[in-house]
Amino acid sequence: MATDAATHPSFPEKGVAWNELRERLEGLGENDVDWRNKKSAVYVFHPGEDVLEVAKEAYALYQSENALGPAAFPSLKRMEDEVIAMALDLLNGPDTGIGNMTSGGTESILLAVKSCRDAAAARFEERALDLHGANLVLPRTAHLAFDKAAHYLGLEIRRVDVDADFLADPVAMRKAVDQRTILLVGSAPCFPYGLVDPIPDLAEIALAEGLWLHVDACVGGYLNPFAEREGVELPSWDFRVEGVRTISADLHKYGYAAKGASTLLHRTHEQHAFQGFQAQDWPAGSMSTPTVAGTRPGGAIASAWAVMHYLGAEGYRERTRRILTAREKIVAGLDTLGLRLLGDPRLALLAFGPAEGDDLPIFSVWKVLHDRGWFSGIVQNPDGIHLMLSPSHEEVVDTYLADLADAVAIARKEAAKTGTSEGAAPTRYA
Ligand SMILES: Cc1ncc(COP(=O)(O)O)c(C=O)c1O
Structure with missing residues (x-):
């Protein structure tokens, strides 16, 4: 690989003044898309300068704090719990609902698939089936984060063609289900076309076949409820649909929080128990984490908590x-x-x-x-x-x-x- 002094500098011998670094940082962004002028319709969500400021200041206040240590930082534990409670309220979660904040949609999806896989282990053992290579059935429009999850977790992906309206086709999906299927997916909405899949039809299959249904509302989790209040008609897509086991909903998209913030919500504590990881076989004592990360950035949690409170339902509706x-x-x-x-x-x-x-x-x-x-x-x-x-x-x-x-x-x-x-x-x- 060619090395270029401009892109591969050597480690600086002496420190550089912040003023100069700030200028350099601004210069580095010169060729970036001009999202502040509202000319980007991907990657960045621009809710207005005031919200960006709240997100930034809240992030900065907690940028060094670490949610890996809830005993050291009860503040972050409380903020995360409050964010999850607000999310469950918004998405009509049952009293048994529970969840966590994660770093983004991909991590939320990975953890939903992991929970589902581990919950299926006992069932597979009973039937003398190998869990490795168990499959997920999803519409062609579902996000590739499911393929990533399947790749990491040793599962198989079955993408099924959508119908003429680009929506998940429940009949075709049902046909793709076999005895080694563990998960069905519907999007609310899907990334490619912005369409909400027929979640109630998918839930019917999930309930009939004893499958886990995940709703990917990474895009819609903090948008659909407010669009519905503005009169937009959508098929039912949240926890009101019996059979929906988990929902992923990103705060760093239409929640307008700083990047690094998503929520994964579970219908019950029992299924949530399969999400975490616990180990103790090393000299530094037992470690138990609810998500993939070790260190969990406090800034992302504080930013989401602050923006949700700053906007409230009225602000999101506007x-x-x-x-x-x-x-x-x-x-x-x-x-x-x-x-x-x-x-x-x-x-x-x-x-x-x-x-x-x-x-x-x-x-x-x-x-x-x-x-x-x-x-x-x-x-x-x-x-x-x-x-x-x-x-x-x-x-x-x-x-x-x-x-x-x-x-x-x-x-x-x-x-x-x-x-x-x-x-x-x-x-x-x-
Ligand atoms: C529907 C949907 N699901 C999941 C994701 C993945 O989210 P992230 O990029 O935060 O990991 C995206 C990203 O755009 C998405 O649109």
Whole structure:
């Protein structure tokens, strides 16, 4: 591998003044996406400067504290307990509900799958089945964090095609279930199209087959309840659906907390008992941890706790209304431009592409938008542009639509000139 002094400096002999370092840090961000100007529709959630400030200050107050030690930091234990109680209240958790904060959606999903696997162990032993290679059945649209979890935990993934509306297909999923299936997954909403799967139908299968149903509400956990209060109709998706065993819901997405904050909620204490890890065979005494991490950053917990209290339901509803307004304007704009919305997204995520039979090179459209500073993801099969909207997008939606109209015209002209309708797929969402 080539070494480059600029990217691989040697360890500094002398310290550098903070003023200079701050300047350098700001300089390093020069080529980053301009998310503060609301031009990114992925990776960052912009709820307004005031919320960002609360998240930052709360993080800084507890940046050195460590939730690995609840006896040393009862403050963090209390904040985590309060965050979980608020989450269970919001997601209609039963009195038996319990949960933990984790570092993000991927960790919440990993722990849900781990809990499910370990809970299934006794059942598999009874039936003389090998738990290694037991399988998870999920729609094709479920997040790849499940594949990561399966990879780490020695399980098999069975992705099942979605229906013509891009929703989980319960009939096809049921067919994929066999005696070595342990978990079903539904998303609320899924990342690629922003659609809420038919959770009650999946729960019916889970109850009939004795399976664990996980609802991935990493995106929707702190958005759906407020969208519903604003009149958005969604299929039932939370703990009100009997059969839902765990829900993952990220605070660093539409909870607007600093990054490193998600929640994993369980229906009962019994199933939660399978989540943790305990060991003592070393000189430093027994260690028991509820999540993957050893050290758990206090800042992420404090930030989430503070933002939830700062916004309250009223604040979240106000941010949600702005997202819904932006989405409605975009959907109307797509219609005017003859573009096709994929499925019927009612929340903050959506994907769109050319109408059926139209050979518009959609990735060339993406490229023109990208060159004008707009950053977002893509989807494939069918090809399209992906948007993950924030409240602040309401302020720039008209400019985006004007640029989109230009981009479509430019891409069509280019395609006519070169005689090709194939735009190269840009780098995908990681
Ligand atoms: C539906 C869904 N689940 C899980 C995740 C993973 O979350 P994280 O990136 O916080 O690990 C994401 C991330 O975008 C997501 O959209």
